[in-house]
Amino acid sequence: MSQPADQREISVAVSTVILALLPGACGTRRVHLPLVRRTRQPFQDRWALPGGWVCPDESLSDAGRRTLAETTGLRPSYLEQLYTFGRPDRSPTGRVLTVVYSALVRSHEAAAATEGENVRWCAADDATGLAFDHDEIVRYALWRLRTKVEYASIALHFLDETFSMAQLREVHEAVLQRPLDPANFRRHVEATGTIVPTGERLTGTRHRPPRLYRALVPAGSPGPFAVAGPPS
Amino acid sequence: MSQPADQREISVAVSTVILALLPGACGTRRVHLPLVRRTRQPFQDRWALPGGWVCPDESLSDAGRRTLAETTGLRPSYLEQLYTFGRPDRSPTGRVLTVVYSALVRSHEAAAATEGENVRWCAADDATGLAFDHDEIVRYALWRLRTKVEYASIALHFLDETFSMAQLREVHEAVLQRPLDPANFRRHVEATGTIVPTGERLTGTRHRPPRLYRALVPAGSPGPFAVAGPPS
Incomplete structure (x- = not known):
């Protein structure tokens, strides 16, 4: 060879x-x-x-x-x-x-x-x-x-461990560079089952503090680009 | 450099x-x-x-x-x-x-x-x-x-231009190496909207000749492995 x-x-x-x-x-x-x-x-x-x-x-x-x-x-x-x-x-x-x-x-x-x-x-x-x-x-x-980015778990790589629905939507909007309808976005993300409510709410806001969510997938799990490859 | x-x-x-x-x-x-x-x-x-x-x-x-x-x-x-x-x-x-x-x-x-x-x-x-x-x-x-292979269009690369639902299911079964329920499979594939009936039926079978389908995506379109890359 x-x-x-x-x-x-x-x-x-x-x-x-x-x-x-x-x-x-x-x-x-x-x-x-x-x-x-x-x-x-x-x-x-x-x-x-x-x-x-x-x-x-x-x-x-x-x-x-x-x-x-x-x-x-x-x-x-x-x-x-x-x-x-x-x-x-x-x-x-x-x-x-x-x-x-x-x-x-x-x-x-x-x-x-x-x-x-x-x-x-x-x-x-x-x-x-x-x-x-x-x-x-x-x-x-x-x-x-x-x-x-249509797979919600991709966007999670940009966020902290817990986040509000608005923060998650903001990531999608920044990546796609277009505004998304908040209600449709929420329904779509909830349907994917990739995030779960933590039971906590965001602090420091004035009224109706938004719920916080976390990813179902563990941090550091297979990343954003299609599929992970074997180490090389 | x-x-x-x-x-x-x-x-x-x-x-x-x-x-x-x-x-x-x-x-x-x-x-x-x-x-x-x-x-x-x-x-x-x-x-x-x-x-x-x-x-x-x-x-x-x-x-x-x-x-x-x-x-x-x-x-x-x-x-x-x-x-x-x-x-x-x-x-x-x-x-x-x-x-x-x-x-x-x-x-x-x-x-x-x-x-x-x-x-x-x-x-x-x-x-x-x-x-x-x-x-x-x-x-x-x-x-x-x-x-x-969950995206129906992948399996299409193994099939001729027109095919029956059973032929499409057979490809999925061969790739996944497990039997799939015909009715569930048909519902799943129809929901993806990646194939359309041609209006023709398979010939050479004895009774109830099965419908033929074709892909909505043109032949030779982006292939099976995740996303196509730029030429390199």
Whole structure:
């Protein structure tokens, strides 16, 4: 199984798409992702997804975790493999394949990112003009997220352990970028059976404090992107 | 973006999991997949998934299509990226990452495979003892298939353009490996709205010829494995 010499010309990288709901310019929450400014050619000074090369003894997901932490300080509890991008011309300096990992993180986890001159959170729909084919990767990740958000358990990855129905609806509205009818939304979510009332109510509101709910699925269970894969 | 020398030690291969419903030993149809006997080390003489190295100028999916055709003669109308397997120790001769592509094919397409001493169709649940981590890849592909078959449109990839409700149920039974109640199955499928009656009936049966149905989704539309990805 020795490979032909030219086969070695493909290099292997990982990239990460980390999604969080953060307040946008006008105050409403939107899906954001961390970007890293490139300090080297190619695409020097352009924004890119966090990532880097895979070390020889490192699993692909470990490489995703390591390069994400090194560039942004983020350490999500799990990463899921999203897709492998390998178009022959996706890098101008030779053939590079990138295995993309993704995670949804809560706002307080997003705050762990070391924002600075070379790291920033960007509204995902505004993330264009990125290095390599990263525009395409971001669009694909958003499309997957929006396709999957119909399953209520996806949105739970953006929320704290307990939440009101309005908070859950707000996540769906932010992901889908359209208002949802509160009564229809409640009926739909209750029909899915993925959340249960905790018996508590939200404090700090003036009258009729809303009920709190929690997920039936345990935290850290299979994540947002379609199905979880085997570790690799 | 020049990579460290040791990064080049990862080689890139593709593998394909092609699933078809074929008659098993006892006559009932089961999910089968084509395997190829290895003629070289490592794992010489062991059965493996069809696949091979990616050429420098070739897209990953083209490499999947080419190596599948070269080894088995199969040319499915589309391949979907299933998952990338990259555990550092998955090959004994150096680090190899494999991007796995998958397709469901109809029985008559499966017949195009050049069966012989080094190619055979094997019942997927019996495919163990394969080279590399291919046992794990097959189990993962079957798990994905079984998770997804609840959407009626998945099973349609195994059927001809028109089919009876009993033929559709037989596909589900073969995939799930358990009998399904005909009346419940019919109600469930009709509720999904993914198939419509053609107005015709199956010919060649003695009395009460069953209605024929067709898929609402066009043939060749997004395939069985979760969501289709961008070409890569």
